[in-house]
Amino acid sequence: xxxxxxxxxxxxxxxxxxxxxxxxxxxxxxxxxxxxxxxxxxxxxxxxxxxxxxxxxxxxxxxxxxxxxxxxxxxxxxxxxxxxxxxxxxxxxxxxxxxxxxxxxxxxxxxxxxxxxxxxxxxxxxxxxxxxxxxxxxxxxxxxxxxxxxxxxxxxxxxxxxxxxxxxxxxxxxxxxxxxxxxxxxxxxxxxxxxxxxxxxxxxxxxxxxxxxxxxxxxxxxxxxxxxxxxxxxxxxxxxxxxxxxxxxxxxxxxxxxxxxxxxxxxxxxxxxxxxxxxxxxxxxxxxxxxxxxxxxxxxxxxxxxxxxxxxxxxxxxxxxxxxxxxxxxxxxxxxxxxxxxxxxxxxxxxxxxxxxxxxxxxxxxxxxxxxxxxxxxxxx
Amino acid sequence: xxxxxxxxxxxxxxxxxxxxxxxxxxxxxxxxxxxxxxxxxxxxxxxxxxxxxxxxxxxxxxxxxxxxxxxxxxxxxxxxxxxxxxxxxxxxxxxxxxxxxxxxxxxxxxxxxxxxxxxxxxxxxxxxxxxxxxxxxxxxxxxxxxxxxxxxxxxxxxxxxxxxxxxxxxxxxxxxxxxxxxxxxxxxxxxxxxxxxxxxxxxxxxxxxxxxxxxxxxxxxxxxxxxxxxxxxxxxxxxxxxxxxxxxxxxxxxxxxxxxxxxxxxxxxxxxxxxxxxxxxxxxxxxxxxxxxxxxxxxxxxxxxxxxxxxxxxxxxxxxxxxxxxxxxxxxxxxxxxxxxxxxxxxxxxxxxxxxxxxxxxx
Numbered sequence: 226x227x228x229x230x231x232x233x234x235x236x237x238x239x240x241x242x243x244x245x246x247x248x249x250x251x252x253x254x255x256x257x258x259x260x261x262x263x264x265x266x267x268x269x270x271x272x273x274x275x276x277x278x279x280x281x282x283x284x285x286x287x288x289x290x291x292x293x294x295x296x297x298x299x300x301x302x303x304x305x306x307x308x309x310x311x312x313x314x315x316x317x318x319x320x321x322x323x324x325x326x327x328x329x330x331x332x333x334x335x336x337x338x339x340x341x342x343x344x345x346x347x348x349x350x351x352x353x354x355x356x357x358x359x360x361x362x363x364x365x366x367x368x369x370x371x372x373x374x375x376x377x378x379x380x381x382x383x384x385x386x387x388x389x390x391x392x393x394x395x396x397x398x399x400x401x402x403x404x405x406x407x408x409x410x411x412x413x414x415x416x417x418x419x420x421x422x423x424x425x426x427x428x429x430x431x432x433x434x435x436x437x438x439x440x441x442x443x444x445x446x447x448x449x450x451x452x453x454x455x456x457x458x459x460x461x462x463x464x465x466x467x468x469x470x471x472x473x474x475x476x477x478x479x480x481x482x483x484x485x486x487x488x489x490x491x492x493x494x495x496x497x498x499x500x501x502x503x504x505x506x507x508x509x510x511x512x513x514x515x516x517x518x519x520x521x522x523x524x525x526x527x528x529x530x531x532x533x534x535x536x537x538x539x540x541x542x543x544x545x546x547x548x549x550x551x552x553x554x555x556x557x558x559x560x561x562x563x564x565x566x567x568x569x570x571x572x573x574x575x576x577x578x579x580x581x582x583x584x585x586x587x588x589x590x591x592x593x594x595x596x597x598x599x600x601x602x603x604x605x606x
Numbered sequence: 607x608x609x610x611x612x613x614x615x616x617x618x619x620x621x622x623x624x625x626x627x628x629x630x631x632x633x634x635x636x637x638x639x640x641x642x643x644x645x646x647x648x649x650x651x652x653x654x655x656x657x658x659x660x661x662x663x664x665x666x667x668x669x670x671x672x673x674x675x676x677x678x679x680x681x682x683x684x685x686x687x688x689x690x691x692x693x694x695x696x697x698x699x700x701x702x703x704x705x706x707x708x709x710x711x712x713x714x715x716x717x718x719x720x721x722x723x724x725x726x727x728x729x730x731x732x733x734x735x736x737x738x739x740x741x742x743x744x745x746x747x748x749x750x751x752x753x754x755x756x757x758x759x760x761x762x763x764x765x766x767x768x769x770x771x772x773x774x775x776x777x778x779x780x781x782x783x784x785x786x787x788x789x790x791x792x793x794x795x796x797x798x799x800x801x802x803x804x805x806x807x808x809x810x811x812x813x814x815x816x817x818x819x820x821x822x823x824x825x826x827x828x829x830x831x832x833x834x835x836x837x838x839x840x841x842x843x844x845x846x847x848x849x850x851x852x853x854x855x856x857x858x859x860x861x862x863x864x865x866x867x868x869x870x871x872x873x874x875x876x877x878x879x880x881x882x883x884x885x886x887x888x889x890x891x892x893x894x895x896x897x898x899x900x901x902x903x904x905x906x907x908x909x910x911x912x913x914x915x916x917x918x919x920x921x922x923x924x925x926x927x928x929x930x931x932x933x934x935x936x937x938x939x940x941x942x943x944x945x946x947x948x949x950x951x952x953x954x955x956x957x958x959x960x961x962x963x964x965x966x967x968x969x
Binding site for chain 1: 616678834862872873880883899948949950951952958
């Protein structure tokens with residue numbers, strides 16, 4: 226019986242990094258990136274390259290692959306300082322936070338040499354090809370097929386809600402490679418070159434009017450055997466690992482940006498002379514503290530290689546709750562006139578609805594918690 | 607360090623479970639009767655009354671993590687509130703006064719550790735934060751103060767905000783009346799000032815502030831323990847209870863509620879761990895921030911988990927004999943102890959606004 230668990234600790238080296246990074250960020254103020262989609266992407270790629278050239282990207286990756294050979298706590302320092310500075314976020318987060326660690330855990334040395342270095346400077350962007358029209362929450366229903374042909378897989382099918390597919394060079398995708406297989410068996414994790422013949426990307430507008438994700442049509446797309454990650458048929462395990470990497474650093478960055486938004490809201494409430502907001506704001510602030518503590522626990526577990534299967538679903542469920550509660554409270558406190566305008570607050574209220582959907586819905590997270598943390602079997606329906 | 611704390615928590619939990627059985631707790635609640643002397647002696651022998659004392663004062667020198675863990679054991683086993691308050695408020699305050707050279711307090715401390723002098727706690731008023739609708743941070747209105755007193759109390763500690771006072775009873779400055787309580791068998795009373803409250807000898811300073819923060823750390827641990835126990839009982843029940851030919855837990859509607867309860871319990875565990883870590887690292891800025899956040903979150907989540915537990919047990923959960931209501935009553939008491947839902951949330955906002963808002967620094 227124990228109440229307390231390990232949490233993330235920062236070393237003296239981390240604190241030196243923090244000071245250096247903070248100074249660097251102050252001296253390299255780039256301001257808000259443009260709003261227009263293409264101009265924004267160009268600016269964000271340039272920003273990631275600048276950070277990489279300064280030595281701040283891939284801190285926890287081995288030196289031989291272009292990283293700094295430090296620990297995950299150094300990455301946490303970077304994520305915290307970047308988010309705290311209000312400078313733009315990294316455009317290649319899928320590559321950096323999920324693909325690079327995935328390749329370190331499951332990839333071949335050749336794959337690591339080929340793919341990790343271009344991730345760091347934003348030279349090659351990545352997207353994640355999991356969801357399909359018939360496989361949203363039920364990811365094991367993936368039906369995009371890979372047909373073996375000599376030394377390659379020939380892939381046909383459709384992915385959807387693929388973030389940044391329009392600008393990505395590579396797609397980390399889950400496909401069904403074993404004929405006659407069903408559910409979690411027979412799936413293979415592949416790296417698809419988005420410049421290959423047969424790849425068609427059609428951007429979709431979100432309800433928040435962002436051009437953030439796309440449909441990806443794959444028509445007889447060739448993937449060489451060397452671009453299969455892990456063993457053919459072992460794709461489910463690798464995909465689940467990839468989802469768990471998403472939680473730690475990604476959620477830490479989200480937490481800090483949400484903290485900024487709460488502070489902006491407080492400032493606005495004070496400016497507008499709104500009264501009686503302390504308990505609503507305090508509730509969200511307390512939830513933000515819980516989220517930060519939860520992320521630190523996850524990062525500590527990831528750093529020691531002892532992540533309990535299913536535990537990161539707590540992070541995702543809590544993130545969705547805090548995110549939605551913050552913008553819901555803002556909506557209520559800022560009053561009916563503010564609610565009618567197209568502002569950053571109403572935009573973020575709309576965006577907040579996506580948080581309990583993307584990367585595994587809150588319902589799926591609850592299924593995972595029930596089955597993997599509580600050991601309840603057969604509660605999926 | 608966590609391993610040491612785990613051993614203490616485990617040992618204490620086993621010792622408490624041998625005394626505080628569910629039938630006994632139910633009987634005390636039904637009769638609005640406090641624990642008998644024999645049972646208290648057992649609690650005393652496991653070192654309960656020195657849990658919050660420094661080693662130099664005869665205690666075991668538990669740090670914040672230790673107090674949180676002992677608090678969690680208290681929440682699981684529903685240690686009576688007067689016993690909690692003696693351990694985390696009355697006795698440490700006497701020790702503090704003794705360290706300041708107060709001979710009377712030193713004498714009371716020696717008697718209290720032997721069980722010959724008993725004391726309870728009242729929640730004293732603190733200035734209400736702006737926007738908190740006049741609800742004082744530590745749960746008291748200014749006219750009457752909620753208090754929890756053992757039957758033969760000869761001392762009362764008044765705690766609130768960053769100040770505390772200790773008075774011997776009967777006191778010409780205080781009027782005390784027993785009141786029927788939501789949580790019976792806990793010596794609930796109402797205390798009112800006779801004349802000017804400034805007649806009391808209020809103690810302030812860093813040592814008092816630290817003592818009160820340690821008490822709050824214990825209380826948020828207790829709320830966690832309360833929630834964790836309810837979750838544990840509910841998971842077990844839902845696994846074993848069959849309806850429509852299968853275990854309740856296998857219905858998604860039930861499993862999802864269990865998952866939400868787990869999210870609440872585990873996120874509290876994470877925050878308690880961060881509180882412990884920042885305290886041990888002397889990072890008081892983070893420790894204060896997390897402790898204040900837990901002042902809202904721990905009782906609020908404990909209450910929510912208890913309510914879900916009652917719901918998922920169906921009719922069984924609503925019975926007296928099953929006893930979930932005891933945890934629910936405790937969660938509500940803890941909610942009030944931090945100023946109620948709105949008061950504790952307002953305190954979080956007030957602290958955040960007052961202490962600046964740059965959220966990096968690993969904090």
